[in-house]
Amino acid sequence: GAVVSQHPSRVICKSGTSVKIECRSLDFQATTMFWYRQFPKKSLMLMATSNEGSKATYEQGVEKDKFLINHASLTLSTLTVTSAHPEDSSFYICSARPLNRDTEAFFGQGTRLTVV
């Protein structure tokens, strides 16, 4: 079945540094990918929709300059958390759905970010 790979699975960084998270669709193409943030024991909060070859669409309240999204190809989207602060610590998950198929969403394994 379709697979979405997310890397890294876990990262610890210092305040003020930037962290890049990659999301790859391994066996299908995705013109859109979705980035979610999930707080402990809480639901998935959609942050933004990553659009291949164009600007990402951010949800209300999500700072686009803080969370930079790049979708350079049909199989890769990246989320960069810039100038990270401890309050950015969270679980970030990407997902994608194959083109032209009314199918389920496939999720990456998630990235647990801890900013110290």
Add this chain to the structure above:
Amino acid sequence: GQQVMQIPQYQHVQEGEDFTTYCNSSTTLSNIQWYKQRPGGHPVFLIQLVKSGEVKKQKRLTFQFGEAKKNSSLHITATQTTDVGTYFCAGPHNAGNMLTFGGGTRLMVKP
């Protein structure tokens, strides 16, 4: 905008008891999907329902899509500790490839 709500938010059950989570959409859905997220894991697709009134079963799990295609339920018979996790429903967004997820129901099972 489109909203998908789930109740309850949390549910503690004794092993062997039944469990049901309910999903309600503010708009009619072309289909509804259910996902399970184990603690520490990522959401994994369980099933998709498409037809009005559709009922599907997966072993002890029974999924139902309402006649008006605005609500759905997931029922687990005789829960086991392996059922622990958060169950999400999701419906297609009004436009594009996005899914709108419900808030999830976190199931905890006491052995």
